[in-house]
Structure formats: C-alpha cells, structure tokens
Amino acid sequence: xxxxxxxxxxxxxxxxxxxxxxxxxxATVLAGGTDVMVxxxxxxxxxxxIIDLWGCPGMRELRFTTGGQVYGAGLTxxxxxxxxxxxxLLRDAAATVGATQIQNRATLGGNICNSSPAxxxxxxxxxxxxxxxxxxxxxxxxxxxxxFWRGYKKIDMQPDELLVAIRVPxxxxxxxxxxxxTRMAQSISKVVFAGRYSVGKEACLAFGAVGPTPMRCTAAxxxxxxxxxxxxxxxxxxxxxxPIDDIRSTALxxxxxxxxxxxxxxxxxxxx
Amino acid sequence: xxxxxxxPRRDGMDKLTGRSLYSDDLRPDGVxxxxxxxxxxxxxxxxxxxRSEDFDWSNVVxxxxxxxxxxxxxxxxxxxQPVLADGLVRHVTEPIALVAAPTRELALEAVRHVLVExxxxxxxFDPLVAEGHGVRIFxxxxxxxxxxxxxxxxxxxxxxxxxxxxxxxxxxxxxIEPQSMIAELRPDGGITLTGSMQCPYYIDRAVKRxxxxxxxxxxxxxxxGGFGGKEEYPSILACHASLLALAAGRPVKITYRxxxxxxxxxxxxxxxxxxxxxxxxxxxxxxxxxxxxxxxGAYHTLSTVVLSRAILHVQGxxxxxxxxxxxxVVATNTPPNGAFRGFGAPQAxxxxxxxxxxxxxxxxxxxxxxxxxxxxxxxxxxxxxxxLRNPGGFAVLEAAERAATAPVKRKHVxxxxxxxxxxxxxxxxxxxxxxxxTGNGEAKIRGTVGLELRGNQVAVLSSSTDIGQGTETIxxxxxxxxxxxxxxxxxxxxxxxxxxxxxxxxxxSRTAMVVGGTCEKAAQRLLRALREAHGEGDxxxxxxxxxxxxxxxxxxxxxxxxxxxQWNPDTxxxxxxxxxGWSCVIVDLRVDVDxxxxxxxxxxxxxxxxxxxxxxxxxxxxxxxxxxxLGWATQEEVVLDAQGCMRNDRLTNYIIPTALDGPEMVTELxxxxxxxxxFGAKGIGExxxxxxxxxxxxxxxxxxxxxxxxxxxxxxRVFAAMEAR
Ligand SMILES: Cc1cc2nc3c(=O)[nH]c(=O)nc-3n(C[C@H](O)[C@H](O)[C@H](O)COP(=O)(O)OP(=O)(O)OC[C@H]3O[C@@H](n4cnc5c(N)ncnc54)[C@H](O)[C@@H]3O)c2cc1C
Numbered sequence: 001x002x003x004x005x006x007x008x009x010x011x012x013x014x015x016x017x018x019x020x021x022x023x024x025x026x027a028t029v030l031a032g033g034t035d036v037m038v039x040x041x042x043x044x045x046x047x048x049x050i051i052d053l054w055g056c057p058g059m060r061e062l063r064f065t066t067g068g069q070v071y072g073a074g075l076t077x078x079x080x081x082x083x084x085x086x087x088x089l090l091r092d093a094a095a096t097v098g099a100t101q102i103q104n105r106a107t108l109g110g111n112i113c114n115s116s117p118a119x120x121x122x123x124x125x126x127x128x129x130x131x132x133x134x135x136x137x138x139x140x141x142x143x144x145x146x147x148f149w150r151g152y153k154k155i156d157m158q159p160d161e162l163l164v165a166i167r168v169p170x171x172x173x174x175x176x177x178x179x180x181x182t183r184m185a186q187s188i189s190k191v192v193f194a195g196r197y198s199v200g201k202e203a204c205l206a207f208g209a210v211g212p213t214p215m216r217c218t219a220a221x222x223x224x225x226x227x228x229x230x231x232x233x234x235x236x237x238x239x240x241x242x243p244i245d246d247i248r249s250t251a252l253x254x255x256x257x258x259x260x261x262x263x264x265x266x267x268x269x270x271x272x
Numbered sequence: 273x274x275x276x277x278x279x280p281r282r283d284g285m286d287k288l289t290g291r292s293l294y295s296d297d298l299r300p301d302g303v304x305x306x307x308x309x310x311x312x313x314x315x316x317x318x319x320x321x322x323r324s325e326d327f328d329w330s331n332v333v334x335x336x337x338x339x340x341x342x343x344x345x346x347x348x349x350x351x352x353q354p355v356l357a358d359g360l361v362r363h364v365t366e367p368i369a370l371v372a373a374p375t376r377e378l379a380l381e382a383v384r385h386v387l388v389e390x391x392x393x394x395x396x397f398d399p400l401v402a403e404g405h406g407v408r409i410f411x412x413x414x415x416x417x418x419x420x421x422x423x424x425x426x427x428x429x430x431x432x433x434x435x436x437x438x439x440x441x442x443x444x445x446x447x448i449e450p451q452s453m454i455a456e457l458r459p460d461g462g463i464t465l466t467g468s469m470q471c472p473y474y475i476d477r478a479v480k481r482x483x484x485x486x487x488x489x490x491x492x493x494x495x496x497g498g499f500g501g502k503e504e505y506p507s508i509l510a511c512h513a514s515l516l517a518l519a520a521g522r523p524v525k526i527t528y529r530x531x532x533x534x535x536x537x538x539x540x541x542x543x544x545x546x547x548x549x550x551x552x553x554x555x556x557x558x559x560x561x562x563x564x565x566x567x568x569g570a571y572h573t574l575s576t577v578v579l580s581r582a583i584l585h586v587q588g589x590x591x592x593x594x595x596x597x598x599x600x601v602v603a604t605n606t607p608p609n610g611a612f613r614g615f616g617a618p619q620a621x622x623x624x625x626x627x628x629x630x631x632x633x634x635x636x637x638x639x640x641x642x643x644x645x646x647x648x649x650x651x652x653x654x655x656x657x658x659x660l661r662n663p664g665g666f667a668v669l670e671a672a673e674r675a676a677t678a679p680v681k682r683k684h685v686x687x688x689x690x691x692x693x694x695x696x697x698x699x700x701x702x703x704x705x706x707x708x709x710t711g712n713g714e715a716k717i718r719g720t721v722g723l724e725l726r727g728n729q730v731a732v733l734s735s736s737t738d739i740g741q742g743t744e745t746i747x748x749x750x751x752x753x754x755x756x757x758x759x760x761x762x763x764x765x766x767x768x769x770x771x772x773x774x775x776x777x778x779x780x781s782r783t784a785m786v787v788g789g790t791c792e793k794a795a796q797r798l799l800r801a802l803r804e805a806h807g808e809g810d811x812x813x814x815x816x817x818x819x820x821x822x823x824x825x826x827x828x829x830x831x832x833x834x835x836x837x838q839w840n841p842d843t844x845x846x847x848x849x850x851x852x853g854w855s856c857v858i859v860d861l862r863v864d865v866d867x868x869x870x871x872x873x874x875x876x877x878x879x880x881x882x883x884x885x886x887x888x889x890x891x892x893x894x895x896x897x898x899x900x901x902l903g904w905a906t907q908e909e910v911v912l913d914a915q916g917c918m919r920n921d922r923l924t925n926y927i928i929p930t931a932l933d934g935p936e937m938v939t940e941l942x943x944x945x946x947x948x949x950x951f952g953a954k955g956i957g958e959x960x961x962x963x964x965x966x967x968x969x970x971x972x973x974x975x976x977x978x979x980x981x982x983x984x985x986x987x988x989r990v991f992a993a994m995e996a997r
Contacts, residue, residue, distance in 0.1 A: 003377070096688035099932070120688075179688040180867050180987075183907060184932035188924060190987075247911045247920040253988045256995075260866035268691045 004040055006047040014058045014135065017162060020051050022137045025159040027051045031074060032105035034098070035114040059109070059164065062086060068169040070133075073109025073162075080108070087168060089128060089194055092177035093121045096192075099185040109163045112148070115155050115213075118189040120179055122149070122214035126206035127175070127194035128168045135164040142167070149213035173198035176265040180257055182248060190249040193261045197269075200225065205262060210254050211242035220262070230266045234259040274749045274759045275951050278888035282744040282763075283494070295452035295467045295493040296527045303454070304333075306516045306526040307379035309369040309386045310536065311361035314395035314605040314915045315409075318359050318388065321369055327385035332378065333519040334386070335370040341518075342484030346511060346571075347477055348504050352410060353571035353608070355482055355511045361390075362409055363570035363607045364917040365536040367508070372516040372524045397916055399567040399602035400544065409570060410603035416568050417576035417601050419583050421844045423655045424594040427558040431550040436630045438547070438623035440983040442910035443540035443903075445612055446928055447739075449496025451537060452527035453506060455513035462487025463514050464770075469506040470498045471777035472735045476769040478507035479514050488514075489770030498739035499900070500611030503779050504573055505537050534921040538610030539910060541566040541578050541601070545586065545623035555637045555645050557592040564599035564620065569608035575601045578609075580710055582616030584848045585962075587655050588624035589665045589704040590646040595655040606916040611779060613897065614961035617705055618904070625701045625966030626981050629973065639970060640700050644669070647702065656848045664854035664880035664944045665702060671878035671940045672700075672856040680860050680874045681936050694862040694871070697975025702856050703962035706849030707946070707955030708782040711839035714850075718830050719776035721790045723751065723798045725825035728815045730755065730762045730798070734775040736787045737767050741957060742889040746784050747791050749885060750950050754795035755811045773828060781853070781955025784885060785946070786831055792950040794829035801827055834948055851946040853954045854880040857898070857963040860935075863975040868990030870906050870972065872935035875964065879939075882946045882954030890956055891939045897960025898937065903928045905965035906985045 009027070011017035020027070028047035030036050031054060039045035053059065059074030062083050069087065071080075077094035080086045081103070086094075097106050097120050111119045112132065125132075125145035132143045134157060143156050150156055157163070176195045181187030192208040203221040208214040220236035243254035286292040309321075321336060323329055337344050337358040346353040357368045369386055373379040396402040396409065404413045453467030463483070465475060472490040479488045490510070495502065509526050516524040528536070543566050550559040564582055568575035579601040587595060628646075632639040647665040654660065676698075686692075708714055722733035732751055738744040748762035755762075765772065775787045802814035802825065809817075818825050839846035858876040863869070875898055884890040907927045911919045920926045945952025969980050978993035 092688050092690075099930070176690070177688055178690075178692075180869065182925075182927045183930060184684065184686060185930045186924070187927075247925050250988055253991055256991070257867050264691060264693060264866050 002037070002041050004047065006050050008050045008052050010052045011056050014056065014164065017051065017053060017056055018135060018137045021162055022160045024049050024051065029053060029162065031107040031110040032076060034102050034106045035110055053162070068167065071108055071166040071168065073107065073112070073164055073166065075108050077103035077106045087128065089124045089175050089177050090121065093124045093194070096120050096179045096181070108166060112166070113155060113157065113163055115149055115153050117152065117211060117213055118192065118209040119214070120189055120192050120208065123192055123194035123206035123208045124177065125166065126214055126216055127196045127204045128171065129204070131167045132163055133165040133167060134161045136161045140164070146216065152212035171196065173202065174269055178261045178265070180261070188248065191254050191257045191261065193258065195262065195265060197224065200227070205237060207241055207258055210258055215242070217241065230263055233266065234263045237262050273753055275753045275885055276887070278886045279745065279749065279759060281742055281889065282748070283738060292494040294449050294496055295454060296525070298454060298466065298493060300454065300456055300523040303523040303525050304372040304374055304516070304520050305376040305379045306370060306372040306513055306524045307376070307383045308367050308512065308526070309371070309383050309388065311357065311364055311366040311368055312915065313361055313390045313392055314364050314397070315393040316361050316390035317393060318357060318361065318368065319391050320389045322387050324385040324387050327382065329382070332371050332373045332382045333516060335515045335519050339515060339519065340482060342482045345481065346507050347481045348474065348507065348573060349576065350572040353573070355508070363605050364915040365607050366570070367512065370512050370516055372520050395605040395916070397604055397606060399565050399604055402604045403565070403600060403602045409605060410572065414603040415600055416572050416603060417579055419579060419599045419844060421583060421595065421597045421655050423657055423845070424592070426594045427550055429552065429558065431552055431558050432634060433548065433550055434631050434634050435546070435548040436627050436981060438545045438626050438981045440543045440619045440622055442542050442609070443612065443908050444534060444910065444926060445499035445501030447497030447499060447501055450528045450530055450533040451502070451505060451509055452525070453509035453513045454523060454525040455510070455517035456523040457517055457521070458487065460487055463517060465490045465510045465513065466493050467506060467509065468493060468495045468502060470502045470737055470739055470779060472737065472767055472769050473774045474504060474777060475507050475510045479510050482511045483514065489768055491766055491768035491770070492737045495737060495739045499613045500615065500779070501537060502739065503611035503777060505610065530923065531921040534926060535918045536607060538573060538608055540612040541568065541575065541609040541616065541619065543582065543619035545620065547623055547627045549627065549631060551631050551635060553635060555631070555635050555642045557590055557646050559594040560587060560592045560596070562586050562597040564597070566599070566601040566616070567604050567606065567609060568601045569604060569606045571608040573608045573610040575609065577710065578611070578616040580616070581706070582620040584656065584706060584710065585617040585704070586620035586624055588621055588628070589648050589663070589702050589854065591648050591652045597655060606912070613900065614958045615780065617958065618901070618961045618965070621703050621962045622965050622983060625963070626969060629970055643702055654848065657845045658847045660852070662944060663852065664942060665704070667942050667944060668854045668856040668878040668880055669702065671942050672858050672876050675878065675938045675940050676858040676876045683873060684871050686871065693865045695865055695975040696860070696862050697971040697973070699859045699967040699969065699971030699974060700856065701963040701967035701970065703959065705781065705853045705855070705959035705962055707851050707853055708786050708849060709780050710848055711841055711846065714786060714831060715833040717776040719787055719790060720773035720828055720830045721775050721787060721794045722773050722826060722828045723794045725798070725815060725818055727819055728761060728812065732762065732764045732791060733772040734764065734787055735767055735769065735772050736775050736783045737778045739778060741783070741893060742886065743778070743783055745889065746788060746885055750788050750791045751795045754792050755799060757811050781957040781959070785949045785953055785955040788885070788950040788953065789948065790829050790831045794827055797827045797829050798825070801825065850948055851954055853882070853956060853959045855959050855963050857967040859964065859967040859971045861968065861971045861975065863972055863990065865976055865994065868987035868994060870968070870990065872902060872933065874936040874938065875902070876938040877940065877960065878942055879956065879959060880942045880944050880954065881956045882949050883943050883952035884941045885951060885953050887941060890941055893956050894939050894960045895937045897958070898964055899929050899934050901961045901964035902968065904983060905968040909984050909986055
C-alpha cells in the first residue's frame with residue numbers, strides 16, 4: 001500500500017508552473033508519474049510537496065515550424081503514437097516503452113528528466129540533434145541533447161527550471177531504432193540504439209543502457225562518414241561503449257550486441 | 273451432466289469484479305501489522321539481538337525465539353527449521369525477530385531499529401562443495417537425503433557411451449498475491465489464522481506444536497496463486513503472526529512486500545544432473561546411469577520428496593533395460609528451496625530430454641525418431657519395477673503432431689525492431705508425470721472429505737483449497753453429477769480446519785484426481801445413507817424426507833488406496849504412482865541471431881488428462897503451466913549476491929513472461945481414463961511444467977545450431993552458445 005501525504009499543486013498555466021517551481025525548489029515535479037510512483041513505492045523518494053504538471057496547458061502539443069518539429073514535454077508516448085506526423089524514430093521508441101498503460105501516462109519530459117541511462121527515447125534525441133527548451137521565471141534557454149545528460153542521473157537543469165519542449169530539426173538520411181530489452185513488454189533496455197546516417201556527410205550512432213548516460217560513438221561515426229568498412233565501424237562501436245555487468249545483463253553481451261545492431265543496420269542499407 | 277462441460281468458475285465473477293477479499297484486504301478490528309527482522313548474513317552466530325535506544329518502542333511489540341511457548345520449530349518433515357533463529361543463522365533473510373505496530377510504516381521503521389551483532393561463519397553456496405564439507409549446515413555431511421535405485425539387467429552388447437551434464441537454476445513461483453497471514457485471538461485463548469495458503473492442515477499442525485496446545489484453527493482466505501510457494505512457507509508466517517498476536521493482545525497481520533517475498537521465500541531447487549547412457553547403434557537405450565544433485569538450501573523443507581520425484585522421473589517416458597540412479601539433496605547456506613509445480617520432475621526431464629538430443633546427435637538420428645524408438649508401450653517396466661499399463665506417450669505424440677501440421681497463425685511483431693535477422697526452429701519434447709503422492713503417500717495421509725445435507729443443498733467439506741486451479745468449481749461438479757442434481761445446489765464450505773476434515777494438502781496434482789475421487793465416493797455414500805434412512809427414491813425425494821424428519825445428515829469418506837498398488841520405500845521398488853499423465857510439446861520459435869532473443873510463435877501441447885472434467889479449467893492449467901515453463905526456459909534467472917541474497921528482487925528485473933511474450937497456444941486434451949480417478953480424471957496441475965524447456969532448447973538448436981544444456985537459456989547464454997559454435 002502506497003501512502004503519500006505531501007500536498008499537490010496543479011498549475012493552470014505555464015507561467016504559474018514556473019512561479020510554483022521558483023517558490024518551491026524542494027517540490028517534486030510530477031508529470032505522468034510512472035517513474036515518480038516507483039520511487040515513492042520503493043521509499044527512495046519522500047516528497048514534501050508535489051507540483052503536478054499533468055494537464056498543464058501548453059505542454060502537450062506537437063507543433064511544426066519551418067525548421068522542424070517542437071514536441072511539448074507533456075506529450076505522452078501514446079500521444080506520439082497517435083499523432084499523424086510524429087517522427088518515425090520517436091514513434092519506434094515510444095512504442096517500446098512499458099506497455100499500453102504506461103504509454104498512456106509516460107511523458108517525453110519525464111523520460112528525459114528522469115535521465116535513466118536506459119530511457120528509451122534518449123538516444124533518439126541524440127540521433128535527431130534535438131534541443132531541449134527549459135523555462136523558468138527568469139526566461140527560456142535551449143540545451144542541445146548532446147550536452148544535457150552530464151553524468152549518471154545528472155542533468156543540465158537548474159532547480160527552478162522545467163523542461164517545456166523538445167525541438168527537432170528536419171534532417172534527412174537513413175534512420176534506425178533498435179531496442180534490446182528483457183522481454184516483449186514492461187522491459188527495460190539492455191541496449192537501445194538510434195542511428196542516423198547521410199552517406200558521406202553525417203552520422204550519428206547513439207546508444208542507451210551501455211554507459212552512465214546515453215552516449216554517441218563519435219569515433220565510429222567519423223569512421224563511417226569517411227567511408228571506413230563496416231567491420232571497422234563495428235569494432236569502434238564495441239570499443240567506445242561503456243557497459244557494465246548488472247542484474248539485467250553483462251558488459252560483454254551489451255558490448256557485442258551494440259556492435260551487432262550497427263552491423264545489421266548498415267548491412268541492410270541499400271548499397272549506394 | 274455437468275462433467276465434461278465448462279460452467280463458469282465459482283470464484284470467477286468476484287475475482288473479475290474485485291469483490292474477492294484477499295488476506296491483505298481483511299482488516300479485523302484493532303489489527304496491527306507485523307514485520308520481520310531478517311539475517312543479512314549467510315551463516316553466522318548471533319552475538320546479540322537488541323532494540324536500539326534511539327527509537328520509541330512504546331507502541332511496538334518485539335518478539336524473539338525466547339517468546340515461543342512450545343517448540344521453536346516449523347513443523348513439516350524434519351524438525352530442523354526454527355521459527356525464529358536461536359543463536360545461529362544459516363541463511364540470509366532468516367527470521368531473527370519480529371515486531372508489530374499499529375501501522376505498517378511504523379513496523380518497518382521498528383525493524384530498522386533492531387540491532388543484530390553477527391559473528392560470521394564460513395558459508396557454503398555450492399551443493400557439490402557442501403556435500404560432506406567440514407562446515408556443518410545439516411547433520412553429519414550436509415546431505416538431507418540420498419536415494420539410490422538400481423533396476424534391470426546390464427547389457428553385454430557393444431554400445432555407444434554418451435555422457436552429459438545438465439543444470440537448472442532457481443525459479444520463483446511468483447504467485448500474484450504475496451504471502452499474507454492474519455492471526456486473531458480466540459475467546460478460549462486459542463488462535464484463528466486466516467490467510468493465503470494451499471495447505472490449511474500443515475499450518476494447523478505447525479502452529480499447534482509451536483504454541484504447545486491445540487486451540488488453533490486455520491482458514492484459507494481467497495488466495496492469489498500458489499504454485500507450491502504456498503505449500504509449506506505460509507506456516508512460517510502463521511507462526512510469526514501468532515507470536516505477535518499473543519504479544520500484542522490483538523489481531524496481527526503480516527503481508528510481505530514483493531521484494532521481501534522474493535528474497536525470503538522458497539524457490540525451485542537448482543539441479544546438476546549427470547547422465548551417461550549406453551545406446552545401441554540403431555538408437556535403443558540399453559543402460560542409463562544418472563547422478564542428480566539438488567540444492568536444498570539451509571533447511572530441509574520438502575527437499576527429500578522433491579529429490580524422490582526427480583529420481584523417479586529422470587528416465588523420462590522411455591524404456592531402458594538397466595537403470596542405475598543416485599540422487600543427493602544437499603544443504604547450502606542459501607534460503608531454503610521448496611515446493612514448486614512439478615516438484616523435481618521438470619529438472620529431471622529437462623536433463624533426460626536434452627540427453628536424448630545429445631544421443632540423437634551422437635548416433636546421427638533425428639531426435640523425434642529416437643524418441644519414437646524408445647517411447648514406452650504397454651507392459652514396459654520403469655526403474656522402480658512398475659509395469660506400465662496403457663501408457664499415453666504415442667497418443668500425445670500423435671495428437672501434437674497432428675495439431676502442429678497447421679501453419680503457425682501468429683507471428684509476433686516486436687515493437688522497436690525492424691530488419692532483424694531471425695532464424696526459425698521447431699522442437700519436440702515428451703514427458704510423463706506421476707499423479708498424486710509418491711508411493712505410499714496417499715495411504716499415509718488418508719484424505720477425508722465430508723458431505724452435509726443442508727435442506728436440498730449439499731455442502732462439501734474439505735481442506736483442498738482453491739488457489740486458482742478451480743477446486744470451488746470442480747468438487748461441486750463431481751458431487752452434483754454423482755447425486756444427479758444441478759451443480760447450483762452443491763457448494764464447497766470455507767476451508768477452515770475448525771470444521772473441515774483433513775483431505776490432505778493441495779499439492780502433487782492430487783486435488784481433482786484423489787480428493788475429487790473421494791468426493792465422488794462421498795456422494796455415493798450420502799445416497800446410500802439417505803436410502804437406508806428414508807427408503808428408495810431419487811436424491812430430491814430423499815432430501816425432502818430427510819428435511820421433514822429434521823435429522824442432520826452428514827457423511828465422511830476417506831480415500832482408500834487400491835490394494836494392488838505396492839510400494840517399498842526402502843528399496844524404492846514397486847508402484848511409484850497410481851497412474852501417469854503424458855505430454856508432448858511442439859514449440860515453434862525464432863532466434864534473433866544478433867541478440868540471442870527468443871520469440872515464441874506457437875506452442876502445441878497434447879496432454880493426457882484422463883478425463884477433462886472441465887475442459888476450460890484443464891486447458892487453463894496447461895496453458896498457464898506452459899507459459900510458466902517458457903519463463904523457466906529462457907527468462908527467469910535469480911541473481912544472488914555474495915551472501916546468497918536475491919538481487920533482482922523486483923518484477924522489473926526478475927523477468928517472467930508477459931501476456932505479449934506468450935505464443936499462440938494449441939492445447940490438445942487427450943483422454944486415456946484412469947479408473948481410480950473421478951470420471952477417469954488424472955492429475956494435470958504439474959505436467960505442463962515438464963516438457964516445454966527441452967522442446968525450446970531443441971528448437972533453438974534447430975534454428976541456429978546453438979546447443980544449450982543449462983537453464984535458463986537467457987539471450988546472453990544463447991548468444992554465447994552461438995558464438996561458441
Ligand atoms: C512498468 C513500467 C515500465 C516502464 N518501461 C519503460 C521503458 O520500456 N522504457 C523507458 O524508457 N522507460 C520506462 N519506464 C519509465 C517511465 O515510464 C518513463 O521514464 C517515462 O517516460 C517517465 O515519464 P513520466 O511522465 O511518467 O515521468 P514522471 O514519473 O512524472 O517524472 C519522471 C522524472 O522527471 C521529472 N520531470 C517530469 N517532467 C518534467 C518536466 N517537464 N520538467 C522537469 N522535470 C520533469 C520528474 O520530476 C521526475 O524526476 C517504465 C516505468 C514503469 C513503471
């Protein structure tokens with residue numbers, strides 16, 4: 001039985017949310033609650049106050065700009081799957097989160113800010129060169145996904161800030177998502193991958209669950225762009241990832257599977 | 273006739289609509305909550321156990337071994353397990369002390385303020401090392417039991433010698449409802465226990481011996497699954513809750529959190545099984561030599577019986593003229609292992625089925641052709657010298673093969689996976705399963721059922737609980753058809769030892785077959801008694817006369833063992849089981865060659881059930897058991913730390929199959945009646961656990977050439993086996 005007596009505050013506008021956040025730096029921010037509830041149940045989180053962003057206006061929209069797409073941080077995985085024009089890589093990732101019940105509550109912002117290295121959307125943001133829009137009473141700023149996760153569960157966000165939206169530029173190229181989890185649903189990743197590759201121009205090989213933060217394999221990316229063989233790229237991937245042994249899998253398995261995923265994707269690409 | 277149809281289950285609507293009250297839903301007036309102080313060490317002397325001074329104990333009761341009025345023993349088979357550790361702990365999570373408080377939070381807080389000082393002793397974790405080791409856990413040599421069977425005549429022809437080692441790991445029963453028990457004080461100074469359980473009379477006896485008096489009754493609450501995990505373990509909660517209720521002078525409830533339940537309660541025995549066979553060049557088994565080691569954990573629980581079943585099943589459904597088997601179940605400093613669906617038979621048959629595949633490889637035969645060649649037929653003799661009558665191996669094999677000719681309907685689409693390289697494979701395995709207790713078990717138990725006429729209705733009194741398998745539905749069906757009245761007029765009473773007879777524990781695939789059979793006989797007895805008292809007529813007429821006469825009508829019926837069944841427990845020769853069930857499983861799966869992940873597409877099972885009393889309930893047992901077996905095969909792995917404590921103690925990291933992992937299931941019910949069972953029924957609860965894992969291994973081998981002889985076949989292991997090729 002889960003008991004929590006902390007008072008809950010529900011902002012009616014984004015500005016009100018910023019004001020609450022500034023006034024209550026100790027408060028726990030709750031979006032879908034699918035991570036927060038687990039922490040409460042496990043006793044690792046004892047909130048004094050809760051700011052409930054669920055239903056906060058202005059955070060649950062998908063907008064299109066000339067340069068790309070803007071995802072509200074409050075969009076759920078189900079929202080992403082239902083929207084006509086959500087990004088295919090993001091759809092693939094959203095479809096793997098938990099199962100239907102979790103997808104109905106799990107928000108993009110929650111996945112990003114919870115910053116589990118195994119968060120399934122995180123490599124997608126890296127692969128898509130996304131920018132996170134943070135807001136607070138002091139104003140707005142943008143942080144590139146590549147600079148947001150600073151260390152294990154450390155993020156570039158001030159105590160008074162909230163994640164408002166994610167900006168994704170329009171990019172071309174081959175794209176690929178792959179999750180290797182523990183089962184078909186309710187499965188935490190052992191390895192999760194998002195890749196984007198414009199032949200000869202740009203490559204992004206992004207992984208989750210193989211290091212303390214989601215990460216890119218920059219040496220492998222550079223080799224790929226410069227026309228190195230698939231074998232070389234794969235062996236660089238295997239060297240660059242930083243997996244550990246834990247209760248879910250082994251470092252060796254994760255390292256090899258990371259390489260296999262990249263190999264399979266590149267092997268399957270239509271030859272230029 | 274309602275037998276052979278599938279009326280809605282009696283408990284179905286209440287469970288579906290959330291009206292059922294499970295143990296943790298019950299809140300007697302003034303109830304307090306109990307919690308357990310557990311060992312953090314695998315093996316240690318307790319220097320001291322005391323309450324920290326920086327905590328307010330005024331509203332908390334605290335109990336240690338010193339507070340036990342009777343025997344400090346969890347009574348079961350051997351008096352080795354204490355209710356609370358007294359000076360020594362032999363495994364991590366062993367209960368040391370208890371607390372109870374008005375709220376669960378306060379109780380848990382109090383547990384954190386009990387200070388235990390340990391003096392560590394060397395601990396043993398590997399059964400092969402523990403056997404005969406100088407560090408003593410049990411008896412002289414850490415051996416709970418050794419069983420040896422030799423039967424038949426040795427061969428004198430030249431033959432292939434084929435050897436292999438097969439291993440299996442721990443598995444958690446994972447009933448949906450965690451362990452829970454409530455103790456309430458009775459006006460006569462006794463105690464009533466209500467909770468989640470399989471075997472009320474096990475608890476009844478354990479609590480009576482611990483209290484040192486007989487003023488105890490035990491009632492089952494609606495129970496959310498057992499799978500063996502609620503066979504013996506609930507006695508511990510019952511003893512604990514009783515001690516706390518006495519100390520607090522009020523009702524006390526103990527409900528384990530999932531993580532505590534996973535860390536502390538029993539698991540399936542891990543096994544190491546060496547098999548060596550002599551095989552003729554055309555593939556006939558000539559000799560089977562088997563050595564089985566099982567890890568019993570730190571206390572005996574039911575280990576010797578688990579070992580017994582393993583030994584008796586390791587030959588599989590195959591003929592072999594000479595068999596030499598030895599099994600040893602060893603004590604280690606890990607939490608005790610205990611009853612789990614299949615009870616040793618799945619481990620043993622995993623080994624034999626894998627060994628059959630090894631033989632097939634060795635002599636260059638198709639694995640199925642090899643099985644056909646050796647499959648038992650009428651008149652074949654088992655390792656215990658039992659002559660098999662009308663065995664169903666070929667019947668289930670043919671039924672499964674027929675069903676498997678249909679194309680696989682459904683191919684799973686994995687979210688987030690495109691362009692993966694998948695290899696398809698099919699595997700076939702066979703199993704047999706002895707129904708009911710081993711040997712003279714039933715003769716010892718003499719399970720009894722009562723029937724009581726209440727107006728024109730009939731109450732069935734038994735201690736056979738419904739743990740999801742359908743007892744509340746099946747017994748009324750059997751009694752109704754025997755009396756010739758509608759099922760709506762027959763019902764099971766509560767399973768309360770205060771007024772039901774002891775019909776034996778709810779285990780060993782015996783409830784429908786043995787106790788159900790006793791229900792049938794009890795109904796016949798009731799009719800006879802009515803006729804004696806009230807003359808001729810159908811049940812309704814007689815019941816009306818009985819009601820008019822105002823005399824109560826109650827009969828008891830005790831299970832009588834067929835005199836032709838002979839068993840010698842010392843030589844392990846004779847009729848090991850009154851009858852056997854048979855099963856064949858055909859698995860279609862795909863292996864992801866990059867990751868070693870397994871996708872199950874279809875599982876065809878054909879199972880000899882004797883008679884499908886309720887086809888829906890029968891199929892439910894088989895499909896649920898099959899999914900549990902698939903989990904054992906490829907997903908479920910208990911990860912232990914250096915003290916032997918389960919690290920993956922959450923449902924997020926102890927991986928069981930979800931509904932989405934389940935394949936298409938084609939479930940063929942084959943009916944070869946057993947004349948000793950009600951309407952011909954055999955036990956079916958456990959057999960679905962036996963064959964699937966081996967079929968999966970064979971299918972993986974067919975798909976990608978990876979040979980796996982250890983369970984679980986996790987993606988990591990499949991991947992490594994593919995690389996090792
Ligand atoms: C059964 C189950 C299965 C799961 N399966 C998966 C899975 O397969 N893959 C996966 O990646 N995750 C999984 N998760 C984890 C979780 O569902 C996701 O991380 C989800 O995206 C979290 O979103 P939420 O809205 O529920 O976050 P919440 O729990 O509400 O919040 C998570 C964290 O983010 C912070 N936060 C939320 N929104 C904001 C914001 N706008 N600004 C600042 N901080 C914010 C919160 O304070 C909190 O620290 C699973 C969880 C459960 C319970």
